[in-house]
Amino acid sequence: MSITFDLSGCLSERLGRGALEEALLREKTSSLRPALERLAALRMAGEGHPEFLLLPDRRADLEPARDLAAALAERCDDVLILGTGGSSLGGQTLYALADLPLGPRHPRLHFVDNVDPFGFERLLDSLDMERTGVVAISKSGSTAETLCQLAVILEALIEAVDESRLAGQVAVITEPKESPLSNLADRWRLPRLKHDLGVGGRFSVLSVVGLLPALLAGLDAAALREGAAEILDQALGERGTDLEGPAAGAALAVLLAERGYSQTVLMPYVDRLADFGLWYRQLWAESLGKEGKGTTPIRALGPVDQHSQLQLYLQGPADKLFTLIRLETQGQGPRISPKIVEDPRLAYLAGRHMGDLLDAMARATAETLVRNGRPTRLLTLDRLDEFVLGGLFMHFMLETVLAAELLGVDAFDQPAVEEGKVLAREYLAASGAATS
């Protein structure tokens, strides 16, 4: 795999006395050995919970997804991906990898994950409904925002094109059971892909939930799963408790949380991983934030956030664990002509490539954080493609599940969010009663 992890910037040998001792980290990591063996057995068996572990080895679901993507791509210049949270963030992350502008065979994707009427109407106004496709994604089939969006768009489509064409432009990903969304799909005979019952939204990026958008954008879905499978092989194998693996990452976060490090900052120096930060943020927050436990995931982006957050990171409270991601970019990108930057104060730029500057900043920030006593993990990618991104997804899903194991919480539920949904429906009913 082309991902390397350097945890040395989190340990006392570099950070100094009072910081985490390597022996302690190794001990905590080793305590995860039984959990790793359980997960390895599950994968070997090919069934059981958590099902997301089985996705990297699956291929049978790719063919229907490819067919649907091809059909939509033929009819549509734009495709709206309706869905929120785990039904959207994986696809968004993948889309950032697409080689834009896309060729004529690939529609533009729009991830519609909110219900702001202003932006929504602006988007609809900009589209040619005759050439616009829709994929509505909701595991339960009852997500209010997604159903609201779909209802409005269905009406707009019916106005613009013949009702008989709906089934060629609109598709659904939901669980194979009775629900408001599956009823809508039945009524208009919409094509649908099955949302795996045992794969929650935040673990669904390697299922058709993430892969259908990826296929629409021309990405290699099989390579994503192959990259994930390689990380699984490593993480669940003999060397799974090495300091490079997800078990060590989980142990690190939990040990630091016990010492008051309540926040974990993920800071890629790669624009195409900006949305990866959003995906990770849901994964970590929703899986661990329960029973008063968990730490707060923070999405940052380098170098731009050096001009926004670095002051706080270096001299604010020492309550954050940092994970910087750098991509080998030396010698890449446009070169800064010495003819333009003649100023001797800019000698450090003259003749350099933009990728040299980016890389120098990533390494300098990692080093500066360590010198200021802030625990910092440095991830290096030698390239960024579907294989590597699939590996990153799997690494962080495993890290999260193993952190839940150490914290003693269930990584797969989200018991708190129902209360607000019920209350919102009450308010909505009351406002309707008042205005109608």
Added chain:
Amino acid sequence: MSITFDLSGCLSERLGRGALEEALLREKTSSLRPALERLAALRMAGEGHPEFLLLPDRRADLEPARDLAAALAERCDDVLILGTGGSSLGGQTLYALADLPLGPRHPRLHFVDNVDPFGFERLLDSLDMERTGVVAISKSGSTAETLCQLAVILEALIEAVDESRLAGQVAVITEPKESPLSNLADRWRLPRLKHDLGVGGRFSVLSVVGLLPALLAGLDAAALREGAAEILDQALGERGTDLEGPAAGAALAVLLAERGYSQTVLMPYVDRLADFGLWYRQLWAESLGKEGKGTTPIRALGPVDQHSQLQLYLQGPADKLFTLIRLETQGQGPRISPKIVEDPRLAYLAGRHMGDLLDAMARATAETLVRNGRPTRLLTLDRLDEFVLGGLFMHFMLETVLAAELLGVDAFDQPAVEEGKVLAREYLAASGAATS
């Protein structure tokens, strides 16, 4: 002003025993009276530090900015705004308010605030350089990223158009002193606007740094300043220590920080304020995060983050203060046709507008946070336009400056960020030596 603040969800009367007592909040707020009087005197005098307080009453700098915007708009279909941190985030926030797609008189803006070679080349490839303008913004005139971007683009422009046309397509905002950027401007006789010496980047949104992009996008710059002036009138006037003002907001954040609330979440239920969250995040972090003090600003967006962060917010550690922003949207946006949503389980949606759903979710989430004992402040906007946004900018700048007063830190410096810059230059020099 059309902004109302409700702090009741932070106080013991609603949150219960152990929460902040209103009397304590009022006492801490009142302790800011001398600071408010000092700021009021400064404004009255029309000079002194901090200078950002004087911007709302200034008009003389608008005319040159309008002229430059008009000249660029005539020659360009696209304008790149080069700059990072405070040289970019205010403009980005303002641009979100523009009525897109813009008319033919207004160029598309691209805020280039990073140095990822991949995205940068993709952007340049998509542009017609003959119709592309550039505004390079750097207060010091020595920001490495901005100079790197500008050098590459200058070379591309010189290749595409005659060198004599540079002065019609490229402009600069920087301090009126000798610097690498001002030298480049001299060399090609580029038009420039003055970056106010006494206004740091994160306080510069109401200066030409924010207003030039706003003018390019067709926004009303004077209305922005008028909204800010009205908030100043209120905040520095007799009722400045009321619970609705920035002084109370500062006191609230600091009192809660003392009790372990180490994070402050800003969560607008307005897509057009998503970038406002980024602007605020720099302001709060960089102004307060020093000497081990400060709290971590977190940018969220509703309702989408209910499907990502709300589980953590409700049941994770009780370490966050929440500020939700809602806009009056009842009855706005597309209506959900009862003919489409016949399912009785969707009766709560039938006949409702998208804005009804959005508003119900904002109010329900605020109430649910309070019911779960999480201190929550609710801001309501009756509309969103330049006047209101100008008011929001000023409110949060004052809140930040007053929080710094209470914490005993200097809101206007950022002493920690230099170390990493120096190291990055060393690495860059070393990599150059190795490869050249």
